[in-house]
Amino acid sequence: MTPPGSVGADTDNPYALAHLDALESEAMHIFREVAGEFERPVILFSGGKDSIVMLHLALKAFTPAPVPLALLHVDTGHNFPEVIDYRDQVAQRHGLRLHVASVQEFIDRGELRERPDGPRNPLQTVPLLDAIEKNRFDAVFGGGRRDEEKARAKERVFSLRDEFGGWDPRRQRPEPWQLYNGRHSPGEHVRVFPLSNWTELDVWQYIEREEIDLPAIYYAHEREVFSGSGMWLTPGQWGGPREGERTERRLVRYRTVGDMSCTGAVDSQAATISQVIEEIAASRLTERGATRADEKVSEAAMEDRKREGYF
Amino acid sequence: MTSAYNLPHLTVGALMRHIVAETAARLSERATGHGTATATGRAPGPAAGAAPGHEPGPPSGGAPGHTPGGPSSDPPDRDRARPRRQPVKGHPTPMATTTAPHQTPAGDTEPRRPERAAAHVPGAIGADLLRWATAGSVDDGKSTLVGRLLYDAKAVLADQLKAVERTSHDRGQHAPDLVLLTDGLRAEREQGITIDVAYRYFATPRRRFILADTPGHVQYTRNMVTGASTAELAVVLVDARNGVVEQTRRHAAVAALLRVPHIVLAVNKMDLVDYAEPVFTAIAREFTAHAGSLGVWEVTAIPISALVGDGVVTASARMPWCTGPTLLDHLERVDVGGEPAARPARFPVQCVIRHDGARHYGGQLTAEVLRVGDRVTVLPSGRTTTISSIDLLGRAVGAARAAQSVTLRLADELDVARGDLIAPAHAGPVATRDVEAAVCHLHDRPLRPGEQVLLRHTTRTVRAVVREVYGTAELGPNDIGRIVLRTAEPIAADAYEDARETGSFLLIDPADGATRTAGMVGGAPWCPCCCRHWCWPGAGTAPANRRRGCRARSSRRWAGSCPPTR
Numbered sequence A: 001m002t003p004p005g006s007v008g009a010d011t012d013n014p015y016a017l018a019h020l021d022a023l024e025s026e027a028m029h030i031f032r033e034v035a036g037e038f039e040r041p042v043i044l045f046s047g048g049k050d051s052i053v054m055l056h057l058a059l060k061a062f063t064p065a066p067v068p069l070a071l072l073h074v075d076t077g078h079n080f081p082e083v084i085d086y087r088d089q090v091a092q093r094h095g096l097r098l099h100v101a102s103v104q105e106f107i108d109r110g111e112l113r114e115r116p117d118g119p120r121n122p123l124q125t126v127p128l129l130d131a132i133e134k135n136r137f138d139a140v141f142g143g144g145r146r147d148e149e150k151a152r153a154k155e156r157v158f159s160l161r162d163e164f165g166g167w168d169p170r171r172q173r174p175e176p177w178q179l180y181n182g183r184h185s186p187g188e189h190v191r192v193f194p195l196s197n198w199t200e201l202d203v204w205q206y207i208e209r210e211e212i213d214l215p216a217i218y219y220a221h222e223r224e225v226f227s228g229s230g231m232w233l234t235p236g237q238w239g240g241p242r243e244g245e246r247t248e249r250r251l252v253r254y255r256t257v258g259d260m261s262c263t264g265a266v267d268s269q270a271a272t273i274s275q276v277i278e279e280i281a282a283s284r285l286t287e288r289g290a291t292r293a294d295e296k297v298s299e300a301a302m303e304d305r306k307r308e309g310y311f
Numbered sequence B: 001m002t003s004a005y006n007l008p009h010l011t012v013g014a015l016m017r018h019i020v021a022e023t024a025a026r027l028s029e030r031a032t033g034h035g036t037a038t039a040t041g042r043a044p045g046p047a048a049g050a051a052p053g054h055e056p057g058p059p060s061g062g063a064p065g066h067t068p069g070g071p072s073s074d075p076p077d078r079d080r081a082r083p084r085r086q087p088v089k090g091h092p093t094p095m096a097t098t099t100a101p102h103q104t105p106a107g108d109t110e111p112r113r114p115e116r117a118a119a120h121v122p123g124a125i126g127a128d129l130l131r132w133a134t135a136g137s138v139d140d141g142k143s144t145l146v147g148r149l150l151y152d153a154k155a156v157l158a159d160q161l162k163a164v165e166r167t168s169h170d171r172g173q174h175a176p177d178l179v180l181l182t183d184g185l186r187a188e189r190e191q192g193i194t195i196d197v198a199y200r201y202f203a204t205p206r207r208r209f210i211l212a213d214t215p216g217h218v219q220y221t222r223n224m225v226t227g228a229s230t231a232e233l234a235v236v237l238v239d240a241r242n243g244v245v246e247q248t249r250r251h252a253a254v255a256a257l258l259r260v261p262h263i264v265l266a267v268n269k270m271d272l273v274d275y276a277e278p279v280f281t282a283i284a285r286e287f288t289a290h291a292g293s294l295g296v297w298e299v300t301a302i303p304i305s306a307l308v309g310d311g312v313v314t315a316s317a318r319m320p321w322c323t324g325p326t327l328l329d330h331l332e333r334v335d336v337g338g339e340p341a342a343r344p345a346r347f348p349v350q351c352v353i354r355h356d357g358a359r360h361y362g363g364q365l366t367a368e369v370l371r372v373g374d375r376v377t378v379l380p381s382g383r384t385t386t387i388s389s390i391d392l393l394g395r396a397v398g399a400a401r402a403a404q405s406v407t408l409r410l411a412d413e414l415d416v417a418r419g420d421l422i423a424p425a426h427a428g429p430v431a432t433r434d435v436e437a438a439v440c441h442l443h444d445r446p447l448r449p450g451e452q453v454l455l456r457h458t459t460r461t462v463r464a465v466v467r468e469v470y471g472t473a474e475l476g477p478n479d480i481g482r483i484v485l486r487t488a489e490p491i492a493a494d495a496y497e498d499a500r501e502t503g504s505f506l507l508i509d510p511a512d513g514a515t516r517t518a519g520m521v522g523g524a525p526w527c528p529c530c531c532r533h534w535c536w537p538g539a540g541t542a543p544a545n546r547r548r549g550c551r552a553r554s555s556r557r558w559a560g561s562c563p564p565t566r
Ligand SMILES: Nc1nc2c(ncn2[C@@H]2O[C@H](COP(=O)(O)OP(=O)(O)OP(=O)(O)O)[C@@H](O)[C@H]2O)c(=O)[nH]1
Pocket: B136, B137, B138, B139, B140, B141, B142, B143, B144, B145, B179, B192, B193, B194, B195, B214, B215, B216, B217, B268, B269, B270, B271, B272, B304, B305, B306, B307, B308
């Protein structure tokens, strides 16, 4: 008996699907479960590779009909311009409704206070929960993967959030087989992670196979950068570089895309997708370890943010 | 038989190339017709679950009246070119289990590996995949084992290791504490126990692994059920000092009930018992007897020290008496690629996609093959029609096979909705409102006869009432039992032993939506009332036996703590 979602070989076992096909099929199943059980689902779309793959999967899951989902972007105000352009083009090309929750607006209204030295990533939670509540979204797709981080490794595919958007890792619902329980009370919502079982390498191999277009900053390019928090950061409105930090031109690429103040570039010559795959396969650092300043702060930084309602 | 399999120092990049080379080797092996040797030292028996005399065949082209040829996403000659694997499971006596390391299923006829072909196979990025879970009592070393395995298999990246070293150092430990690689929650780190399943993904040159590290604490059995429900193999750990304890039995019972196909016993902390063979042998014997009483035919027992690393990835010089494979060795070689028992196609409808006036039914095929032109029944209504087209994510195909997500169109305008099941007209399950099932109760609120619940089966949710709970007044948290349900509308379910996907269900609380119970249609492989009797000797091999039922049903409830029977 083959267990549900059993992922098989490309070569050895003709009864199982090739591994990318199996991951894709599992994601389709998850998207369709949500379409069948929820009223107002939305995809968190940042313009990063995981959310781009997620949207690609959603488009496939509902062909030939249009995707019955809206997009929601939490804009920190310090995003890469290339990524914002990409986001807008994608929404337009597929005729999708794009909701933008703006961190800047919350700061301007005085509802959020910026930490003088801190990145804006943790500030995304309030605008996110506000948008979910105002639009009454009941299922929120996130591109989180279990291989990313140790708290994420613990999360269910369907992850219930209480009225405050909070996640209680000690009280997660059991989720045996592929029977996802999406029941929730009014005011609660469910975060759904269709890429739970994907690794970074899987994502890139899938991007290659499906010939998915990405924002150019994922590939090696020359950029004016400076060294901050032990990574290459791009100067910009967000405040860097500070005194004493000098910029230089380097050949870099981004491995993840997030807030400019805390997302670092890595030295890279990988200008094509196959070079990127080779580079990642040989890397001795995890993608977040190599590129995220905010996670170096504390051991349980991610768990704490998730408890409060973060992605 | 190899006694040590030293994983060469490989970067992941080298690993990928290695996998490609392996794949090339396998392909060329297949093309030349060599390599029929399998990882078994025994004469092959019938596949578990298959009727005696059933001749296993490739999944496509077996059904009468159909033109052979697999789904169009596959080269049609792919199956034919492949030498058939012999199943290793299903040895028909319960005592044919292994009690010593040198008698593992891998046996002593190690398959000869062909010289690696140098040819480069473009696009061949995959390796076989094994989903496995840890199990066993609290503190027996599950997370330590996982950390050790990841570490020794070089699957821990530099920054992860650094974080672990930093935390260990802060706590005054001298060596990196490997449990920190999986015990990722604050509460877990504070209490030093695992609370919820951690999923880890790693690969060796031979296989990909998805591993679920489950908690041992009885309070979190529900999370263990989550992790084990999709596993093809469970490694049950036992602390060599304590031997088989109640929680070991409970986890073994859960694994048996979930029908995890392969069970490995890892006798851990051998370093604390001077690596003494008699300690290992006694535990292996006791556990094997217990597993046998649960209907588990085969146990592979391996002595290890997760903390020190003996027997995990590398063989131990301190246990010269152990000539069997290391744990990783076994995980890499255990045969899970065998063909699934022939079972009819099942397509639970997930959603209806309307486009240009046409209705497309979206879903994931859980078994076998469906082809354009097949006569099908829509359950529970029972109406029949024909499949007029199949779309594989935007591409028209002639057939769909197990695990593929597709959309179907039907020739007739029937009322088909989410929750319906499409099955071959001649081989659909019987829709019924009376469901008998083995269950694991997962919630603090007990389950009692007379209670109203929601029953979630495939994509269908129906109201149901608990008619009967066998042998006890109620099922408390983490209890295993057998119940009878009456549903408001019929459901089309298979027996769990025939099909995990269409034989499993959840009971959901109608008030707050909580998942309360995991259910398996049919029965336990053993009698849950007394755990002393085989309900149906030879379950899984002889269909006639399956229906016989237990003649010795006592009124005692079974809560996972019965003494071993033999
Ligand atoms: N001496 C020795 N100690 C071990 C060995 N394996 C694990 N331990 C210790 O046993 C304790 C418990 O180990 P864990 O890995 O957390 O146990 P666990 O089975 O994951 O526990 P839960 O997840 O809470 O059920 C730790 O202090 C380990 O260091 C071993 O092989 N030898």
